[in-house]
Amino acid sequence: MKNQLLTTFLILFSLQLSSQDLLDVLDAETPETSNVVTATFKGTRIVNGHSIENRKKKELEFIISHRFGRINTGFEELFGLDQSNIRFSFEYGLTDNLTAGLGRSSFEKTYDGFLKYSLIKQKTGANSFPFAVSLFGSIAAKSQKAIPGNERTFAESLFYTAQVLFAKKINSTLSFQVTPTYVHRNLTAINEDPHDIFALGFGTRIKLSKRVSLNAEYYPQFQKLKSIDAKNSLAFGVDIETGGHVFQIILSNAITMIEKGFITESTGSFFGGDIHLGFNLSRTF
Amino acid sequence: MKNIYTLFICLFLASFTNAQDKFLTKNGTITFFSKSPMENIEAENNQVLSIVATKTGQMAISILMKSFMFEKALMQEHFNENYVESDTYPKATFKGRILSFDKITATESATKVKGELTIHGKTKEIVIEAQAKRTDDAIVMSGSFFIDLADFGIEIPSVVKNNIAKKIEVSFNFDHKPYKK
Numbered sequence: 453m454k455n456q457l458l459t460t461f462l463i464l465f466s467l468q469l470s471s472q473d474l475l476d477v478l479d480a481e482t483p484e485t486s487n488v489v490t491a492t493f494k495g496t497r498i499v500n501g502h503s504i505e506n507r508k509k510k511e512l513e514f515i516i517s518h519r520f521g522r523i524n525t526g527f528e529e530l531f532g533l534d535q536s537n538i539r540f541s542f543e544y545g546l547t548d549n550l551t552a553g554l555g556r557s558s559f560e561k562t563y564d565g566f567l568k569y570s571l572i573k574q575k576t577g578a579n580s581f582p583f584a585v586s587l588f589g590s591i592a593a594k595s596q597k598a599i600p601g602n603e604r605t606f607a608e609s610l611f612y613t614a615q616v617l618f619a620k621k622i623n624s625t626l627s628f629q630v631t632p633t634y635v636h637r638n639l640t641a642i643n644e645d646p647h648d649i650f651a652l653g654f655g656t657r658i659k660l661s662k663r664v665s666l667n668a669e670y671y672p673q674f675q676k677l678k679s680i681d682a683k684n685s686l687a688f689g690v691d692i693e694t695g696g697h698v699f700q701i702i703l704s705n706a707i708t709m710i711e712k713g714f715i716t717e718s719t720g721s722f723f724g725g726d727i728h729l730g731f732n733l734s735r736t737f
Numbered sequence: 738m739k740n741i742y743t744l745f746i747c748l749f750l751a752s753f754t755n756a757q758d759k760f761l762t763k764n765g766t767i768t769f770f771s772k773s774p775m776e777n778i779e780a781e782n783n784q785v786l787s788i789v790a791t792k793t794g795q796m797a798i799s800i801l802m803k804s805f806m807f808e809k810a811l812m813q814e815h816f817n818e819n820y821v822e823s824d825t826y827p828k829a830t831f832k833g834r835i836l837s838f839d840k841i842t843a844t845e846s847a848t849k850v851k852g853e854l855t856i857h858g859k860t861k862e863i864v865i866e867a868q869a870k871r872t873d874d875a876i877v878m879s880g881s882f883f884i885d886l887a888d889f890g891i892e893i894p895s896v897v898k899n900n901i902a903k904k905i906e907v908s909f910n911f912d913h914k915p916y917k918k
Binding site for chain 2: 548
């Protein structure tokens with residue numbers, strides 16, 4: 453009896469060792485790598501605001517964005533389609549981590565330039581880090597002619613935005629971003645308007661399929677412009693990706709597509725029906 | 738009874754010495770090439786792990802999908818996100834046997850490798866033609882073959898069907914060295 457047990461034991465032991473799977477050896481030999489988490493968001497915008505995504509070095513992205521008028525203007529205005537605001541921009545990867553962009557919006561004939569820098573990346577494996585941090589800065593210059601008697605200098609036409617973007621890709625379906633934002637305007641319409649506005653942006657992406665995702669974005673402000681009865685920006689978008697294109701369909705209470713505009717100058721009440729249909733079309737070269 | 742014990746003890750010891758009968762590389766190269774009317778797509782991975790057991794001619798390969806490097810960063814992102822889904826299926830593997838392994842000499846000659854290739858969670862039996870040579874301190878294997886993306890459940894959306902070939906040419910080059918544990 454004792455001998456039989458010992459025999460069985462020896463058989464099992466030697467069989468186990470000799471049939472050791474070669475793939476297991478490879479698994480053991482695989483060096484632990486540090487993986488940078490990619491594609492936290494599909495595009496460089498969540499909806500209106502920037503995501504942590506950058507263009508890679510020497511990649512040029514051309515973006516055309518549209519926002520139509522308010523849907524609740526009714527049939528006569530074809531639900532806002534008669535009115536259209538456009539921004540087009542060229543955005544270029546100076547390095548893998550630094551993107552520069554130049555854009556022009558039809559709203560108040562505004563030119564804007566920005567820099568976005570990826571400071572820390574979310575990583576798994578060796579040297580893992582739980583979230584990503586990017587820095588964003590932009591200057592916008594209004595070039596629309598002032599009403600006679602209300603002339604302003606070039607300096608008085610300038611707006612500045614600074615953002616810190618914290619983003620986390622929870623899994624391949626779900627990503628979040630929190631975006632503390634500071635907007636400064638050199639000239640205000642009335643004395644009661646604040647020159648400095650702080651806002652805290654929240655953004656998310658939910659992937660519906662491999663190439664389609666649902667995005668949402670909300671930017672509550674801590675100070676508001678009194679002269680225009682400003683509202684907080686709320687926007688929803690659907691991203692559709694096809695090869696080198698990303699196509700975004702947007703519903704937003706903002707008519708502008710740059711930070712100083714949609715964060716601090718939105719006047720629409722989203723749930724009151726002041727919704728603008730819009731598109732972002734991007735092509736990467 | 739005593740003889741049986743001796744046999745098992747021999748087997749037991751033999752299983753330890755197996756370790757010296759393996760040849761391994763950690764920086765094997767696999768490239769793939771997609772030729773289509775619109776564009777050619779090429780990617781290279783030079784961190785492929787491959788192992789050969791000289792006693793049996795068995796071979797195993799482990800490929801980390803995220804280590805494929807593309808010319809364009811966006812292609813690489815789409816490859817990982819939309820096609821091979823690297824977060825869900827981080828590795829491609831091959832498990833099989835080099836046929837007529839004993840006939841491989843220091844002079845390069847043609848041989849065949851038969852086994853199971855797993856990509857994107859789908860497994861397919863394949864036979865690959867390869868060039869092989871073997872010396873005391875190296876086993877070198879190289880070759881190329883075509884894989885059909887549909888066999889591995891990798892879908893090509895209709896908008897990019899002219900940009901990506903249905904059959905992808907895969908080339909490999911492994912320079913195995915003696916593996917000492």
